[in-house]
Structures are given as C-alpha cells and as structure tokens.
Amino acid sequence: MYNSDKVIPGIIIFVLFVTLPIWWNHGKSVAAPEPELPKKGRCVESKEYMRSHHMQLLNVWRNEAIRQGMRIYTSSDGARFWISLQNGCMKCHNNKSKFCDRCHQFAAVEPYCWNCHIPPETKKFKAPKASGLLKLFGVPPVLHGSSQAESYGHAEH
Amino acid sequence: MNVVAALVAVIGMVIVVWFGVGVLKLYTLFGVLVPYAALLTFLIGLIYRMVNWAKSPVPFKITTTCGQQKSLPWIKHSRLESPANNFEVVLRMALEVLAFRSLFRNLRADLRGRKLYYGSSKWLWLGAILFHWSFFIILVRHLRLFTYPVPGPIKVLDAVDSFFHIGLPHLYMTDVAILAGLTFLILRRLVDAKVNYISHASDYFPLFLILGLVSSGMLMRYFLRVDLVSVKEFVMGLATFHPKAPKGIGVIFFVHLFFISALVAYFPFSKLVHMVGVFFSPTRNLPNDNRRVRHINPWWEGVPPKFLTYCEWQEKFKEQLEQAGQPIDEDCYKEKKS
Numbered sequence: 001m002y003n004s005d006k007v008i009p010g011i012i013i014f015v016l017f018v019t020l021p022i023w024w025n026h027g028k029s030v031a032a033p034e035p036e037l038p039k040k041g042r043c044v045e046s047k048e049y050m051r052s053h054h055m056q057l058l059n060v061w062r063n064e065a066i067r068q069g070m071r072i073y074t075s076s077d078g079a080r081f082w083i084s085l086q087n088g089c090m091k092c093h094n095n096k097s098k099f100c101d102r103c104h105q106f107a108a109v110e111p112y113c114w115n116c117h118i119p120p121e122t123k124k125f126k127a128p129k130a131s132g133l134l135k136l137f138g139v140p141p142v143l144h145g146s147s148q149a150e151s152y153g154h155a156e157h
Numbered sequence: 158m159n160v161v162a163a164l165v166a167v168i169g170m171v172i173v174v175w176f177g178v179g180v181l182k183l184y185t186l187f188g189v190l191v192p193y194a195a196l197l198t199f200l201i202g203l204i205y206r207m208v209n210w211a212k213s214p215v216p217f218k219i220t221t222t223c224g225q226q227k228s229l230p231w232i233k234h235s236r237l238e239s240p241a242n243n244f245e246v247v248l249r250m251a252l253e254v255l256a257f258r259s260l261f262r263n264l265r266a267d268l269r270g271r272k273l274y275y276g277s278s279k280w281l282w283l284g285a286i287l288f289h290w291s292f293f294i295i296l297v298r299h300l301r302l303f304t305y306p307v308p309g310p311i312k313v314l315d316a317v318d319s320f321f322h323i324g325l326p327h328l329y330m331t332d333v334a335i336l337a338g339l340t341f342l343i344l345r346r347l348v349d350a351k352v353n354y355i356s357h358a359s360d361y362f363p364l365f366l367i368l369g370l371v372s373s374g375m376l377m378r379y380f381l382r383v384d385l386v387s388v389k390e391f392v393m394g395l396a397t398f399h400p401k402a403p404k405g406i407g408v409i410f411f412v413h414l415f416f417i418s419a420l421v422a423y424f425p426f427s428k429l430v431h432m433v434g435v436f437f438s439p440t441r442n443l444p445n446d447n448r449r450v451r452h453i454n455p456w457w458e459g460v461p462p463k464f465l466t467y468c469e470w471q472e473k474f475k476e477q478l479e480q481a482g483q484p485i486d487e488d489c490y491k492e493k494k495s
Contacts, residue, residue, distance in 0.1 A: 001212050010207070014203070014207075018200060021303030030393055053382050103385075107389055108307035110312075112322075
C-alpha cells in the first residue's frame, strides 16, 4: 500500500465517523422514558394518536383558539373538549417535569409552549434574567410599558 | 428506459417493505438484519475500495493545474491552482470537497443560430452544493436519534435548521433545500438532451433512491407521523447492539430504514463511492512539484529496472537491424577496442 501514512489515518477517521453512534453511547442502551400518566379520565384522542400526533394537534388548537377564537374541539369519537393547554391538557397531565419533559428530553425536543404558558408546578413567576448586554449598556432590567402609557393618558386630561 | 428501470427499482423496494413489514410482519428482518448487513457492507466495501486504491501505483505525477506553478521568486505563483507542497494540496482539496470549486468553473457551450457561445453555467454547482450540504447536515442532525444525552452541537444544528418555526414539527430548511437540489439534479438529466443521452440507470437510481429516502423521511416527520420515542428507543437499541424488535412503528419508518440501508449497501459498488474516491484522485492529491522533486514510479521502488545501453541493444538485435538495412553504429565497436 502506498502513502499508508496518510491512507491509514484517513480510514481510521472514516470508520470513527461512521461508527460514532456505536461508541458515543459506550454500547449502553438507554431505557425509554416512562411519562407519568393520569390515573383516571380519558384523553381527547387515543393513546397511540396522542403519542405520535400531539404536537400537531396542539398546533392546530393554538391556531384555532388564539387566532380564530374556536374553543371547542370535537374528537374523532364525537366527544367535545374545551381547547386549552393550561385549563385543558394540564388539568389531568398536571406535572410538566414528570409528563412532558421525560420524552422531550429523551428525544432532544424543546417545545416552545413554555415561552407563553406557565406549567402548573411552577408556583411563582420568575422574571427572566436581564441579559448581560442590557447591563453593559445600562438599560434598566424592568420595563414600564403599560404604566407609562397610562401616565401619558392622564397628562392629556 | 433507464429512467423507468431506476424508478421501478425504487418503487419495487417500497412494495417489498410494505409487503414484508405491513403484511408478513417481518420486523426483525427489516428492522435489524437488513440495517446491520447494510452497515457491514458499507464499512467493509469502502475500506476495501480505499485499500485497493492505495495499493494502485501512480506512475506519473499528473496533477491537473490551471495556474502558474511555483517557479522563480519574481514570478507570481498560483498556490491553489498549482499547489507546490502538501499544505497547498490540502487547501485545494478542502475547497474542492467543501465548496466544489472546480464545478464552479463549469462552462456551457451552446449553438445559437450559426454561432457557438461559451458561457458560465453555475446551475449544476448550485444544485450539487444544495444537495450535498443538505444531505450532510441531515445526516449529522439524525445523530439526535442515535445518542443520549444528545451532544449540544447537534441540538444547536437542529435549532438553526428549524429556525423559521414553520408548522409543527418545525420545517427544516435542509429538507426544502435537498428537495430543491434533487429535483434540479433529476430534471437536468431528463430535460437536457446532452446529459440525457449519457445518463444510465445507475445515474438515475441513486437520485430516485435518495429522493425516496428524503420523501419517506419528510412524510414521516410532517404528515404520517410515527411515535418518535419508540423510534429513538429502537434506533438506540440498534446502535448499542441491543436490538429489540420494534413494535407500534408505522410501515413508513421501515420504508425509510430500508431506503437508507439500500443506499448505504449500494455505496461501495456505485458512482457514490466518489465520496472517498475524491481523496484518491491523483490529479488532485499530488503537489505540482515535478521540476523540483523527482517522482519515482512506485513500480521501480527497490527494484532497479534493467536498462540496456544503445550498444547493448544494437548487439541484441544486430541481425534484424542488418536485415532491415538499418545503419549500424560503428562507434560501439570502436570504444570496445580502445
């Protein structure tokens, strides 16, 4: 074999890249997550459907409830449900970390539901951290949007 | 005809999987045995190809150049077009592999009326780069199904790729790009009469196969949906050699898995092997230093060839030379006498 000083490292890099999934986990299989299911009650659709389609259903719900004001969902078997994440889904699935997060972490999915919604186990509202950039330019971390608007209103009267 | 054969082969594969998994329930065959066999074929096949190429001697230094080679100090040297050392070769090769630099210079000749026009033609470059980079990013992105915990860079790649948050699950930019690239590459072979004429079934087959692979993946993500957690559990089992027969995963997943297995197993036997072949091209991986470094033909390494001087050669064929009336060099005999 010619140029084995370059070819052999090349082959080793190639094999390492292809077999990355094998050695990355050190051959350890990870058990599938087991989300905690509510003891009683029924979900809007079947378990199998919810397992694979819940994100699409939630997306449709979001659009219907927020953009069209449609708050009633009729499931495939004719039952009717109030469309709401916090007052619907999370009434039964009331623990985000034991239900939502287990699978999402396993599949490395980061849903953006919680940009707007507050999971039930979160007792207090935590103000988001002011970014270092704001501090650097001396921008105050608390914004007074609505109160300022009111004061303008008073000034006119 | 070539197109039809390739298309029938790919559609046939879908039918085989649909029948095997959907009807006969051969989960272990299509879920475990076929992927393992394909991966082994891929690894052994490509290593064999690489070793085989590395064993082939390169008798001449045949670098392709299109620039001024390194010469006198006051002549400007084109480092990328005519690399003079290994570092410059690596630079040029990196640009070739990552940016398809030589394809960027693609020209097209066209007759318009009675005049021949040459013009720059970047479409092939654009289609090729869209296709290859998207494919690579999609491949790397898939590592989120093969690893736990998922490495940060892969999460970042995933977030960037789905940056626009279109639909749910978010539409990946690379999915759109690879479809655009593939469509162009297929249409080019179908529409352009010159390219169509030189296209074989082995040119269409990988395109259709990858199109099938991409569409089955996109169908699975955006439309038909399968349970991702079961898929990851199964895939992790495969990767860690604890394969379990997958249950409750739709047939579309097995179509996807069969397509990638077929693609991977087909790799070492087809044009797709250019993935490793590009590094073994003597026209690209050698520095253009013919005038400074003597390239010794590897056939001669350690085995000095037996040379004949002219006189020895003349002596050997003297009879034939005389019969043919060729002149005999008398100097040979003079030197012997003296």
